[in-house]
Amino acid sequence: MLDIPILKIEDFLVVTIQSELSDDEISALQEDILFRIKDVGAAGLIIDITALDIVDSFMGRTLSNIAATVELLGAKAVVVGIRPAVAVTLVELGIRVKWNVNTALNFDRGMKLLKRLIEAERRGGAS
Amino acid sequence: MSESEENEKEQKKVKIVSSADIIAARGKGRELAKKMGFSVVDQTKITTAISELTRNIVTYAGRGEVTIKKARSKTGGKNGIVVVCIDEGPGIEDVGLVLKGGFSTSGSLGLGLSGAKQLMDEFEIKSKPGEGTVVTIKKWLRR
Numbered sequence: 001m002l003d004i005p006i007l008k009i010e011d012f013l014v015v016t017i018q019s020e021l022s023d024d025e026i027s028a029l030q031e032d033i034l035f036r037i038k039d040v041g042a043a044g045l046i047i048d049i050t051a052l053d054i055v056d057s058f059m060g061r062t063l064s065n066i067a068a069t070v071e072l073l074g075a076k077a078v079v080v081g082i083r084p085a086v087a088v089t090l091v092e093l094g095i096r097v098k099w100n101v102n103t104a105l106n107f108d109r110g111m112k113l114l115k116r117l118i119e120a121e122r123r124g125g126a127s
Numbered sequence: 128m129s130e131s132e133e134n135e136k137e138q139k140k141v142k143i144v145s146s147a148d149i150i151a152a153r154g155k156g157r158e159l160a161k162k163m164g165f166s167v168v169d170q171t172k173i174t175t176a177i178s179e180l181t182r183n184i185v186t187y188a189g190r191g192e193v194t195i196k197k198a199r200s201k202t203g204g205k206n207g208i209v210v211v212c213i214d215e216g217p218g219i220e221d222v223g224l225v226l227k228g229g230f231s232t233s234g235s236l237g238l239g240l241s242g243a244k245q246l247m248d249e250f251e252i253k254s255k256p257g258e259g260t261v262v263t264i265k266k267w268l269r270r
Contacts, residue, residue, distance in 0.1 A: 020150050020153070022146050022147050022150065023146040024146070053157070053171065053174075054153060054157075054171060054174050054175055054178060055175075056175050056178035056179055056182070057179060057239060057242055058178075058182055083171075084168070085167045085168040085170070085171035085172075086171060088168050088171070088172075089168070089171045089172050089175045089246065092172065092242075092245050092246055093175065093179075093242040093245060093246065094241065094242055094245060
């Protein structure tokens with residue numbers, strides 16, 4: 001099974017999905033991410049899916065679950081690099097109404113968004 | 128290479144028994160769609176529809192088969208791609224309900240069938256409880 005590296009940059013974890021993943025690999029990744037966040041005390045997570053030329057409803061749901069569980073731990077999650085064709089497809093698929101995930105155009109913007117989200121929470125207290 | 132030969136070669140069959148086969152089926156679909164000249168967005172829609180339908184096979188029927196090939200419309204002379212997904216699983220009690228979307232017995236988003244329908248130009252489903260399901264989807268090349 002594919003071992004997907006989880007990098008630490010500043011207070012954040014960064015996961016770059018570089019190829020299409022099987023269901024088992026996605027589930028394993030979800031667990032890895034959660035334990036790493038706890039272990040290193042990460043404030044946020046970026047998942048880069050620039051390399052994915054397809055995100056079906058299963059992958060969409062898993063990304064959404066990862067984001068939700070990361071937030072339960074008290075960290076923030078941002079998905080970056082959704083391709084235009086993938087975005088068109090996800091909206092037509094009907095995922096829009098059920099997808100509650102922070103997204104950004106690319107890695108740089110994702111980092112900025114993550115920092116803003118964390119800062120906003122610090123200022124506003126528990127939200 | 129003559130055109131008929133090419134057509135023969137373009138027919139791809141993938142047996143679906145595990146989630147790894149979903150990736151294989153998607154790859155075949157993407158390959159043919161690209162070769163036929165579909166736009167990147169349409170390639171992605173076709174590939175995603177294949178993913179949804181083959182995942183239904185793995186989740187609900189356990190095993191099945193997908194055939195991906197070129198199609199030509201009977202009337203307009205349009206070229207397109209046709210994907211046929213066959214399984215001998217439990218079948219669907221209420222196809223209408225499932226096609227509304229948001230209906231799921233497996234804990235997924237329930238977007239599989241309705242999503243595939245939304246992404247393609249034509250969608251046909253035949254299902255009998257206890258006997259299985261055949262889903263045929265088509266997308267035509269825009270000229």
